[in-house]
Amino acid sequence: MILVSEKNSALISVEATLKSGQVFHWDPLPDGSWIGLISDHLARVSEKNQRLVIDQGDPEILNRYFALDHPLEQIYAAFPKDSLSQEALTLCNGLRILRQPRWECLATFITSSMKQVAHIRAMSIAIRNRIGTPVPGSPHPAYPSFERLARSDEKTLLECGLGYRAENLLKTARLLTEGSIDLEALQKRSTSELRTALMTLPGVGVKVANCVLLFAYERLDAVPIDVWIHRILLAMRNGREGTPTQLANYARRRLGPYAGYVQQYLFHRARTDKKKARPSALKSADPKNSYTQSRA
C-alpha cells in the first residue's frame, strides 16, 4: 500500500472524483476501495485522511490520472464567490478533474447524449463485456480500442443498448482507425482548434467536445453545458435565457479561469443534492436559492 499524495499533501476526495459523472470505469468494493482500469492498466485505490492510497497499480500512472498536481488551492481561490459556487466547493471538496485516456473518454461521451449517468455506465460495461479485452483481476474487460471497436458492427452495439448512438460510435471508431484524426497529436493544438477537430467526428457536438477537452485534454477552462449546467446558469442569470453562444460566453466569464472545474463541482452538487434540485426547485423563489441574487 502506497500513500501517494503524502509528500505533497495533495487533497482528494476519491468518491466525489469517481462518482461525479466524468468517468464510468470504476467499481466500488465492499471494503470501501475502488477498482478500475486506465486503458488496460488495472488499479485499486482508496482514500485515507483525504489523501489517495494506491492499493494496486503503478503510482506514476495513477498520480497522473488523478491529477494530483492540479493546484487545488489556487483553483479554489479562483472560485466564484456566489453562494451556490461556494456551497458546491464545500460539498465537493477534493473533487479532481481526471486525465483520462483520450479514446475511452471520447467514446463514453459519444454514447452519453440523452442518457442518465447510470445508463452511460451500463452501456459502457455492456460494450466491455461484449467486445472488450479481458484483464486478469478486473471485474470487467478493458474498453475496446478504436481499432477493435471498428471491427465490430452496429447490431452488436445496438444489443449493448446504444440505440441511435451506435452508428455514431462505430463511424468515429472507423474514422480514427483510418487515421483521419490522431487523438494524441491533437494535444498540441489550441483549445479552439482541438474543439473544432473533435466536432468533425460523428456524435460529437459542442457539449461532448467540451467534455473531452476537460476530461482528457486538461483544458480546465472548457465548460460542457448540459441540461443541469444550463439550469444553473439560468438561475445565476436570474432566469434570463440566452442563445447557446451567449450562455457559453457567460459561463466562461462568470466561472473564471478554471471554469471547467467550477462547472464539475456545480454539476456534482446539483445531482447529489438531497433536496433533489429539480428544475422547479431551481426556478422557484425559495429563499434557500439566495445565490440568484448574488453577483460575482
Add this chain to the structure above:
DNA sequence: CTCCAGGTGAGTC
C-alpha cells in the same frame, strides 16, 4: 401512463 436524461445533426430561415 408520462416525463426525463451530461445532445447531435439535418433542415430551415
Add this chain to the structure above:
DNA sequence: GACTCACATGGA
C-alpha cells in the same frame, strides 16, 4: 449563427 425536430433506451 439560431430555431425546430426526430432520434432509441431505460429508469423514476
